[in-house]
Amino acid sequence: MVVHSQHMTNGSPFSILSGDTGSPSALVSGPAPKITSLLIKPASAVCNLDCEYCFYLDREADPYKDLPARRMTLDTLERLVDTYLFYSYPNATFAFQGGEPTLAGLDFFTKLVEFQQRFGRDGQNVSNALQTNGVLLDKDWCQLFRAYNWLIGISIDGPEEVNDLYRFNRAGHGTWKKVMQGIETMQKEKVDFNVLCVLSQSNVHKPKEIYKFFRGLGLDFMQFIPLSEFHPDGTPMPFTITPDEYGRFMCEVFELWWPERRKVRVRFFDNLAEALAGQKPGSCTMHETCDSYVVVEYNGDIYPCDFFVEKEWKLGNVNLDSWSEISRRVRRYNFAAKKTLAHPECQVCEYQSICHGGCPKSRHGQNRKFEDLDYFCQAYKMIFAKAVGPLREEVKKLLGHAADLTPHSISPY
Numbered sequence: 116m117v118v119h120s121q122h123m124t125n126g127s128p129f130s131i132l133s134g135d136t137g138s139p140s141a142l143v144s145g146p147a148p149k150i151t152s153l154l155i156k157p158a159s160a161v162c163n164l165d166c167e168y169c170f171y172l173d174r175e176a177d178p179y180k181d182l183p184a185r186r187m188t189l190d191t192l193e194r195l196v197d198t199y200l201f202y203s204y205p206n207a208t209f210a211f212q213g214g215e216p217t218l219a220g221l222d223f224f225t226k227l228v229e230f231q232q233r234f235g236r237d238g239q240n241v242s243n244a245l246q247t248n249g250v251l252l253d254k255d256w257c258q259l260f261r262a263y264n265w266l267i268g269i270s271i272d273g274p275e276e277v278n279d280l281y282r283f284n285r286a287g288h289g290t291w292k293k294v295m296q297g298i299e300t301m302q303k304e305k306v307d308f309n310v311l312c313v314l315s316q317s318n319v320h321k322p323k324e325i326y327k328f329f330r331g332l333g334l335d336f337m338q339f340i341p342l343s344e345f346h347p348d349g350t351p352m353p354f355t356i357t358p359d360e361y362g363r364f365m366c367e368v369f370e371l372w373w374p375e376r377r378k379v380r381v382r383f384f385d386n387l388a389e390a391l392a393g394q395k396p397g398s399c400t401m402h403e404t405c406d407s408y409v410v411v412e413y414n415g416d417i418y419p420c421d422f423f424v425e426k427e428w429k430l431g432n433v434n435l436d437s438w439s440e441i442s443r444r445v446r447r448y449n450f451a452a453k454k455t456l457a458h459p460e461c462q463v464c465e466y467q468s469i470c471h472g473g474c475p476k477s478r479h480g481q482n483r484k485f486e487d488l489d490y491f492c493q494a495y496k497m498i499f500a501k502a503v504g505p506l507r508e509e510v511k512k513l514l515g516h517a518a519d520l521t522p523h524s525i526s527p528y
Contacts, residue, residue: 140431140444141444141445141446142440142443142444142445143443143444143445143448144443147439147442147443147447147448148406148442149202149203149442150202150203150408150409150438150441150442151203151206151207151208151407151408152207152208152209152210152242152407152408153195153199153207153208153209153210153408153409153410153411154210154211154212154408154409154410154411154421155187155195155209155210155211155212155216155410155411156211156212156213156214156216156410156411156412156413156421157186157187157192157211157216157218157219157223157413158185158186158187158213158214158215158216158218158219158413159179159182159185159213159214159412159413160172160174160177160179160180160185160213160214160424161185161213161214161215161218162213162214162215162218162248163215163218163248163250163251163284163285164215164248164250164282164283164284164285164290165283165284165285165287166281166282166283167281167282167283167354168281168313168315168342168344168352168354170344170422171213171214176424176425177424177425178416178424178425178426178429179412179413179414185413185414186218186219186413187219187223187413187414187415189223189226191413191414191415191433191434192223192226192227192230193226193230194415194433194434195411195415195433196209196227196230196231196234197230197234198433198437198438199433199438200231200234200235200236200239200241201234202437202438202439203438204236204239205238205239205240206239206240206242207239207240207241207242208241208242208244208408209227209231209241209242209243209244210243210244210245210246210408211224211243211244211245211246212245212246212421213246213247215247215248215250215251216245216246216247217245217247217250217251217252217256218251221255221256221259224245224259225259227243228243228259228263231243242266243263243264243265243266244265244266244267244268245260245265245266245267245268246267246268246270246311247267247268247269247270247297248269248270248282248290248294249269249270249271249293249294249297249298249301250284250290250293250294250297251297252296252297252300252301253300254300254304257300257301257303257304257306258304260301260304260306261304261305261306264307265306266307266308266309267301267306267307267308267309268308268309268310268311268338269294269297269298269301269308269309269310269311270282270294270310270311270312270313271291271294271295271298271310271311271312272312272313272315272317272318272325273312273317273318273321273324273325273328273329274291274324274328275289275291275292277317277318277321277324277325278290278291278294278317279291280315280317281313281315281317281354298332302333307336308336309334309336309337309338309380309382310329310334310336310337310338311338311340312325312329312337312338312339312340313340313342314339314340314341314342314356314360314361314364315342315354315355315356316353316354316355316356317354319356319360319361319364320360320364322363322364322365322367322368322371323367323371325368326368326371326372327371330379335378335379335380336379336380336382337379337380337381337382338381338382338383339364339365339368339381339382339383341356341361341491341494342354342355342356343355343356343477343490343491358490358491358492358493358494359493359494359497361491361494362491362493362494362495362496362497362498363497365383365494365497365498365501366497366498366501366502368381369381369384369498369501369502372384373505376509382397382398383398383498384502384506385397386398386400386401387401387469387499387502387503387506388506388509388510390468390469391469391503391506391507391510392510392513392514399474400470400473400474401469401470401471402454402471403454403471404451404452404454404455405419405420405450405451405453405454405475406419406447406451409430409441409447410424411433412424414432415432415433415434415435416429416431416432417429417430417431417432417433417436417441418430419446419447419450419451420450420475420476422475422476423450423476428446428450429446430444430446430447431444453475453485454471454472454475455472458472458478458486458487458488460488460492461488464496466495466496466499466503469499469503470489470495470499472489473488473489473491473492473495474489477489477490477491478490
């Protein structure tokens with residue numbers, strides 16, 4: 116067995132089968148698309164920061180928000196690893212997120228690797244990834260990550276005055292200095308990582324400053340996440356960016372990135388290149404259906420998407436159900452098919468084969484309707500108009516060197 120940071124996904128078309136979500140235990144007959152990656156939340160939505168724009172903070176629909184001591188037990192972790200490695204052979208991806216996953220403790224992740232080595236079989240490839248705010252990272256964490264080639268994502272929104280506008284700790288103080296300490300430790304310990312930058316009103320008008328800041332730190336892997344959160348009446352929250360702002364930001368980043376595209380990776384553009392090459396993009400946002408992973412909560416409960424950890428979408432529990440059963444839940448099929456409820460404009464759009472209607476969360480967020488246009492539809496059209504032509508030519512060149520055109524030569528995420 117090899118434990119490394121390769122990321123693999125798989126999927127297939129779905130159609131809505133019955134009702135809205137289906138009964139909790141209802142199954143479809145016959146084989147189902149394999150669940151090829153897990154997004155595990157060992158500390159649930161609990162975090163040691165108090166970022167103003169956080170999607171998870173005090174979310175009313177969170178079924179666990181009032182429960183104390185939300186930490187995955189070693190018994191649940193052992194069963195999760197044992198059953199999933201058996202089910203997913205020969206490739207398995209374990210990705211950890213939160214809240215803040217490092218709150219589970221270094222010993223938890225050390226045991227994870229022990230379980231993977233115990234239950235993995237000959238010829239099995241195991242990938243580990245972790246998204247963190249970086250505050251708790253030290254040499255010991257980095258030694259584990261480096262030893263097993265983990266893929267790490269660090270959340271930081273730019274320079275100190277930008278980052279600390281919305282990203283602060285429980286005492287209300289900025290977090291930039293602590294995050295930078297974590298980044299410096301990872302660089303010193305030679306751990307590969309990428310940065311995840313949330314685009315809000317703090318930075319969306321500063322594309323050149325943000326891009327140059329990350330490059331100045333020697334960072335080659337970047338991901339930009341547009342922020343879209345709304346009040347119950349559908350009005351945008353103050354930090355939410357407009358589609359035009361997002362589109363302009365990414366178009367300018369494209370111009371900055373293009374001259375150094377062979378050594379710097381921006382996830383959106385990598386995903387776009389993968390789509391143009393006929394590959395499945397690394398980001399589920401550009402998939403035909405929402406079936407590329409499942410979420411595992413701290414207690415073993417399983418859901419089809421991190422944005423919809425809600426009672427009506429629960430698929431089962433790793434302590435009670437087999438992965439074969441979970442993969443065949445009617446609820447999984449019905450959620451996956453939400454992608455197909457695209458707005459009529461999507462059906463005639465020249466970019467439909469690339470974005471497939473966007474993310475259901477961005478379609479559902481403002482008016483609570485899956486059939487709405489993606490909130491960032493206008494932005495995507497701006498970005499595609501800018502980037503598709505040059506990237507298509509670049510992909511043609513790479514296709515002339517087939518050995519260079521792999522999911523991992525295009526995208527490291």
